[in-house]
Amino acid sequence: MHHQAMAQDKPYALISEVSEEGYIQEAVDVIKPHFQIITHQEFLQDPDCLSSRIQALFLWDNKPALEPSLLRSLPALKVIANGGVGIDHLDVPHLNSLGVRVSNTPHVVSNATADMAMGLLLASARRILEGHLASVDPNTVRLPRNLMGVEVTGSTLGIIGMGHIGLKIAQRGRGFDMKILYYNRNRRSCEDEQTVGALFCENMEELLKQSDFVVLAVNLTPETTGLIGLKELSFMKPTATLVNVSRGPVVDQDALVQALQKRTIRAAALDVTYPEPLPRDHPLLRLPNVIITPHAGTDTNTTTVKMVQMMVDNALAALGGRHMPSEVKPL
Known part of the structure; x- marks a missing residue:
């Protein structure tokens, strides 16, 4: 009772x-x-x-x-x-x-999301998914030796959105001896910058032009909707990779498809899209230089x-x- x-x-x-x-x-x-x-x-x-x-x-x-x-x-x-x-x-x-x-x-959520960002970055850089598929394919006779990837160690990591998650991503990047740039509405304290070894960029263009990996870790707001469009993608290096662990609408998806098809950028690794899941006939699903996970950053x-x-x-x-x-x- x-x-x-x-x-x-x-x-x-x-x-x-x-x-x-x-x-x-x-x-x-x-x-x-x-x-x-x-x-x-x-x-x-x-x-x-x-x-x-x-x-x-x-x-x-x-x-x-x-x-x-x-x-x-x-x-x-x-x-x-x-x-x-x-x-x-x-x-x-x-x-x-x-x-x-x-x-x-x-x-x-910061640790798990930052781990996911690094997982996507590494998987894309080292073509882990393609390597796995070739290794388990029943038709594989000789293992591929042509999966040339991008060196992560010593490369430049650009973080857009330097909140709690951005700082955790920077911390992890530091473990890979990456040069860390960031762009944020407000500059972080000198102490924060020194702790993770990050350099502030006054404008996003500067960060996009220098980075080998651009990671998006912003909140979705009216200001950040469509933050990365054709113009921003055109600033990126043709060898650069875009990683998105924030929200799908931060990236103009049509512009991203175009940039990936034309090899304006090397690759994209996305934990988020819009909508989720994408329609099964969406062009992003057919591009070889994309990795997509199902918004599993905190899972x-x-x-x-x-x-x-x-x-x-x-x-x-x-x-x-x-x-x-x-x-x-x-x-």
Whole structure:
């Protein structure tokens, strides 16, 4: 009896689903002690009973989709805790006007995303995917000796967006003795620059012209949408590689296809596209000098659990009327 009473005391939280597509079990175990978990499916089966009880919504991979109809059916909602840093899919002023506070999960995603950036960079530079496919191909008689790659050690790494993730990427680049350039809205402190050995570029053109690898690590905003277009790609070296671990719309995809086809740049390695996934007939999928991964930058057990823990901390703070560790305020 006592246990049931305690369960009833827990606030209700709406999540997408528990599965490979949604929340891993380890993440659910983080939520369970604090919230009565309702999956979207359960909610749709009994909205009348549940709508007035749900106070928190945990948004993972932008699911459940924040349709106006869903928001209207959650009158008791007080907080939306978003998994991930990017909140370009959330209308924060509108949500705040409904009395809903919003949070994200900065910093905890930085290591995994920086690792992914380096993984894509290395795989593209050393043609690891092509080498693997040739090595496992049943028709291979003689292993290819013509997979000439690009030397990463000692090359120039240009980072566009020097936030928490950008700094982690620079730190890793330093381990490869790379020369590190960065472009950011605001220059970082001398201390930060010295810690990762990074040189500030006053303008993006300067960085693009010098870099062997350009890594995008910016937030998606109106200013960064289409940040890399035909002009920017034309500034890059023909031997350079573009790596994107930020958001798909930061790059003008049509311009990228053109640059890759004409070999204006050597290659691209993308963890993000728009849309995701790309239509199966999209030209990017047929180019030999592209690697694409399925927006998996934060997909490790360690980082997922840290993200969900932060979502829980934010939601509990909001429900308790306290300061939230990472509340998103309207710009």
